[in-house]
Amino acid sequence: MMIRPAELAAIKAGVVDLAFRRWAKPRVVVGTRMRTGVGVIEVTSLEQVGVSSLRAEDARRAGAPSLAALREALAARPEDPAWRIGLAYAGPDPREALRAAVPDAAEIAAINARLDRLDAASSYGAWTRETLDLIDLNPTVRAPELAAQVGRETADFKKDVRKLKELGLTESLAIGYLLSPRGQAVVDAGLPEPRVREPRQAGTPLPRTIGAPATRALRAVEVTTLEQVASYSAADLAAMHGVGPMAISRLREGLAEQGLALTGE
Structure with missing residues (x-):
């Protein structure tokens, strides 16, 4: 079951606890645990629903901007049943x-x-x-x-x-x-003596969800941790080739989890 990074972050934060999918048959069961970029997400409920029965509260709990947007997202493949999936954050990846x-x-x-x-x-x-x-x-x-x-x-x-x-x-x-x-x-x-390595970078690694272009841009200025990112403003990041709005959003989410923020925010 694919879940977008923004939705994963919202599930971890407890803001989102539902997802809706069009599947010919269920691809998960209650109790399924999925390892994701934010940790383990557990399926807490699963039921087939009619799209016409969905309400604004369903859209809010699924992180959709509106009920109309949720229904539009489910308009593809109308021959397949719609499924209402309960989701919860179940802790860090073991x-x-x-x-x-x-x-x-x-x-x-x-x-x-x-x-x-x-x-x-x-x-x-x-x-x-x-x-x-x-x-x-x-x-x-x-x-x-x-x-x-x-x-x-x-x-x-x-x-x-x-x-x-x-x-x-x-x-x-x-x-x-x-x-x-x-x-x-x-x-x-397995070696005659331990290998000499560069010291591991102290701090919180950059989120994988920012993508390779943004990672390359930040590495080019020797930024490899969220703590270092916190010394930059959103404008500073946007000026880097490869760091787009989505990457900045992911960085904000990662910073917030560590109790940090971009400069000026």
Whole structure:
């Protein structure tokens, strides 16, 4: 179930708790938990509804600007039933805590056994350690460039990186990846001595939802955290090529979650 970033932020804030979709059959069930850019979103209810029965309160709870706008959004594919989906924020993505948890020797052995199974199941041979090492040595580099370095298709490469992310070993950025502290510990355990790395940037990372163009523009002025963004005004950001109104909106949302704001706001 796709949910737009603005709606995700509103669900997390408790402002939105409904969504409406046209589906031939339900794609979620009550209790479904979806990992998103803002954390885990849970489906709390699901029922088929008639579009003519919707009211202004439904539109408000779904974050639609008006009842007419909600009905217009549901006008496509009228042959499919309309579904009313209850949604609630269910907490942060558990992978966040996992990424920060540095494993002990027993855990590293268990992780390595899991990596061995992933390698054994692969049709193109061992890839897990190669991929971890590639990300470690090339932080924040775009996936297509990383995939090209090892002669792989980008889509397949990304799919495999997601498997490592499930183990808490990698972090996805708007552009590229990083090894998590957990991933670094696993890599270092296989080396003669721990690898020397650039210190991790202190502060809250830029939201992935701002997109690659805005991320590149901010990186160009050495801005990589929300705390640094707070020293800029909306006009300053808008003057950067690649930072559009949507990215500024996402940055405002991220700043607000940290109790921060753009300069002058």
